[in-house]
Amino acid sequence: MQQTAISCYLGKLLRTARYLVHICVVDYLTEELYFLLPVDTPPSLGLDAVMTTLLKITLAMLLPVCCATAVQAALPSSIPTSIPVCDDQDSWPPYLQYQVVKGQRTGKLEGYSLDLARLILDKKSIQFEVEMLPWKRCLQNVELGHSAMLLNAMGTPERAKLYLATKPFYSLTAVYIYLSAGPTPRITQASDLGNYRVCGMFGYDYQPFGLGKDQIDQVAHSFEQLVEKLNRKRCDILIGHYEIMAQRSKEAGTSIFQNPQFSFAKIPQLPLVPFVMLISRKAPYAQELRTLMDDGFSEILNGPEDKILKKKWGIAWENLRK
Numbered sequence: 351m352q353q354t355a356i357s358c359y360l361g362k363l364l365r366t367a368r369y370l371v372h373i374c375v376v377d378y379l380t381e382e383l384y385f386l387l388p389v390d391t392p393p394s395l396g397l398d399a400v401m402t403t404l405l406k407i408t409l410a411m412l413l414p415v416c417c418a419t420a421v422q423a424a425l426p427s428s429i430p431t432s433i434p435v436c437d438d439q440d441s442w443p444p445y446l447q448y449q450v451v452k453g454q455r456t457g458k459l460e461g462y463s464l465d466l467a468r469l470i471l472d473k474k475s476i477q478f479e480v481e482m483l484p485w486k487r488c489l490q491n492v493e494l495g496h497s498a499m500l501l502n503a504m505g506t507p508e509r510a511k512l513y514l515a516t517k518p519f520y521s522l523t524a525v526y527i528y529l530s531a532g533p534t535p536r537i538t539q540a541s542d543l544g545n546y547r548v549c550g551m552f553g554y555d556y557q558p559f560g561l562g563k564d565q566i567d568q569v570a571h572s573f574e575q576l577v578e579k580l581n582r583k584r585c586d587i588l589i590g591h592y593e594i595m596a597q598r599s600k601e602a603g604t605s606i607f608q609n610p611q612f613s614f615a616k617i618p619q620l621p622l623v624p625f626v627m628l629i630s631r632k633a634p635y636a637q638e639l640r641t642l643m644d645d646g647f648s649e650i651l652n653g654p655e656d657k658i659l660k661k662k663w664g665i666a667w668e669n670l671r672k
Contacts, residue, residue, distance in 0.1 A: 428635040429642070432477045435467075436497040439482040440553070443597035444663040445502050445520070445625075446480070450601070462663040463501045466519065467627070469655060470646030485553065495632025498639065504555065505626040514636050516643045518624035519651060520665070522591035524559060524617040529580060530610060535587055539619045549585035551576055558623050559589055573598035577606060591623065592616075593665050 441447045446461040459480055471478060480501065483491065491497040493512050505515055526543070528535055535546055540560040549567045550556050556566055567585060570576040573595070579585050588595075592607075592614075599606040606612050629640050650656050 427474065427638065429474070429476055429639055430635070431475060432479075433498040433633075433639070434481065434496070435478045435499045435501060436481045436483050436488040436491055437501045438485045438488060440485070441482070442502045443594065443601065444665055447597070447601075462520070462659055462665060463627075465659050465662075466646075466650065466656075467501060467643075469650060470643060473646075474642065489628075492628055492630045493632075495630045498630055498633045498635075500628040502625055503628045504558070505624045509628060512631070513628040514631055514640045515626045515628055516640055517647050518626050519647045521622035521624050522593050523622060524620045525590065525592045525595070525614050526617055527580065527588040527590075527595075527606065527612055527614040528586065529583075530613045532583075532586075534613070537615070537618065540617055543587070543589065543617070546586040547584070549576060549579050549588050550590060554590070556589065559617065559620065561589075573602050574604070577602075577604060580612075589617070596664070 437446050442461070442463075444461055445463040446459060448455045449458040449460045450456070459482070464480065467478070478499075481488075481497065488497065488500055489503075492500045500513075503509065503515075505518055509515060524540075526535065526537060535542075537543065543559065543561060544565055547567070548561065548565065549570065551573070552568050552571045554568065556568075566589070567579070570579055576588055577599075580588050596607055607614060627643055629636050629643075633639065
């Protein structure tokens with residue numbers, strides 16, 4: 351099998367070299383390349399000699415790159431056929447969530463990130479099971495190597511030091527929500543949030559919103575509790591990510607973004623928040639796994655398969671982001 355792969359690459363190498371030589375000699379450089387020949391070369395043999403000489407030079411340039419690629423392709427993958435993965439036990443809909451059947455939450459997981467990871471890993475016959483853990487414990491497990499990968503994490507410079515981060519594969523839109531019957535908040539930039547009583551979800555990281563922990567009420571443990579605080583006017587505004595809050599709202603049966611009782615808007619001058627998968631640096635196959643995931647993202651994202659997934663999970667919010 352290895353010999354077949356290498357032979358295939360060498361065949362491609364020879365065809366590439368001949369093609370390059372043909373372009374250079376026939377179309378452009380015939381006369382200029384005669385200086386490569388010995389001085390006693392008969393004129394009648396000049397063109398053939400140029401072709402042969404340049405072919406040798408081209409092969410010498412391409413051979414190291416080609417052979418390295420061929421050997422890498424022939425070597426078996428170091429990634430096991432099954433890898434341990436974890437994520438936040440509170441779920442992250444619609445990217446990772448528990449399946450709901452007839453209003454009852456089951457133990458089966460589903461979501462965009464899960465489907466995307468399976469699309470990529472299935473092509474290499476790599477299986478994985480997601481263990482849902484408290485957030486900090488999951489991060490620790492990946493750092494220590496107990497879990498190979500975490501499916502959904504905000505990409506930050508700090509985390510890049512502890513983990514291998516993939517390319518961003520989705521981003522979230524920061525919004526604020528307020529009561530339509532009340533005064534409209536005057537927010538022209540993220541720092542204006544500090545002028546209001548702001549509420550958010552317990553345990554969430556609101557650092558990208560530019561707010562300190564003392565500037566946001568994070569008592570609410572559920573989306574229903576969060577909305578209730580706004581209704582009772584214990585907060586002026588709620589903040590969060592549109593994609594996540596839309597799904598939380600749907601699960602709670604409130605449809606907050608379609609309810610005329612509430613109004614919302616994007617937080618101005620706040621960039622989209624990139625999300626990545628985090629890979630344990632302790633895994634012996636860490637670099638290979640990151641390359642596999644990154645290559646998969648490059649192949650799938652914004653293509654037909656990705657559009658199907660985004661439609662399935664209702665996360666195509668392009669109109670909101672304009």
